[in-house]
Amino acid sequence: MPIPELVIASANPDKVSEIAVVLQKLAVLIPRPEGMPDVVEDGENLEDNARLKALAVCEFSGRPAVADDTGLEIDVLNGAPGVFSARFAGSDATYQQNVEKVLAELDGVQMGQRTARFKTVAIVRYPDGHELIANGTVEGHISLSPLGEQGFGYDPIFVPVEGEGATFAQMGHEKHRFSHRGRAFRSLGYMLGSN
Numbered sequence: 001m002p003i004p005e006l007v008i009a010s011a012n013p014d015k016v017s018e019i020a021v022v023l024q025k026l027a028v029l030i031p032r033p034e035g036m037p038d039v040v041e042d043g044e045n046l047e048d049n050a051r052l053k054a055l056a057v058c059e060f061s062g063r064p065a066v067a068d069d070t071g072l073e074i075d076v077l078n079g080a081p082g083v084f085s086a087r088f089a090g091s092d093a094t095y096q097q098n099v100e101k102v103l104a105e106l107d108g109v110q111m112g113q114r115t116a117r118f119k120t121v122a123i124v125r126y127p128d129g130h131e132l133i134a135n136g137t138v139e140g141h142i143s144l145s146p147l148g149e150q151g152f153g154y155d156p157i158f159v160p161v162e163g164e165g166a167t168f169a170q171m172g173h174e175k176h177r178f179s180h181r182g183r184a185f186r187s188l189g190y191m192l193g194s195n
Helices: 013-023 046-061 095-105 172-177 180-194
Strands: 005-008 028-030 065-074 115-125 131-142 158-160
Touching: 005 046, 013 028, 013 065, 013 172, 013 180, 046 065, 046 115, 046 131, 065 095, 065 180, 115 180, 131 180, 172 180
Parallel strands: 005 028, 005 065
Antiparallel strands: 065 115, 115 131, 131 158
16 A cells, blocks of 8 residues: 655644654655745634644645644643644744743642643645544643753653653653654554555
């Protein structure tokens, strides 16, 4: 059975690299088309935003497209930053600025109350309108300070339950075994194989 080719919606090289690792041998990822305008991510939830991106790339390229959206939900912040995770500290915020804003919001919050989860929704959209949708979630907590040099985004402050106390940024490729994105894209890969 031929390996499917998917145009990837993300222009974020960190995210593309992670997805490529998880989907290796399951799909061939084709870069986002040159000249494609940015997609306005104004959906109400992660699935809405993933669908907006997948649909836009599919329509622009005329080929099957894959997109995802990820959110960090912190319980004591009533689920924030959630769908606004990439722009929690502002529309042009850096990874570090987002991390600093989370830590500032949690200043004084005790370790037992810093529970959080990462969620990813991944969608493949086909030109005929057919979709595959996969979800991945990992529970954990927010550390008191950034730890580790690997990964990106909130990885330096997210400690997964399964991680033996290490942040995602301290793990390297080991993180894909139980990360939200790893779980979503492994599930998606399984669907691609049986689609």
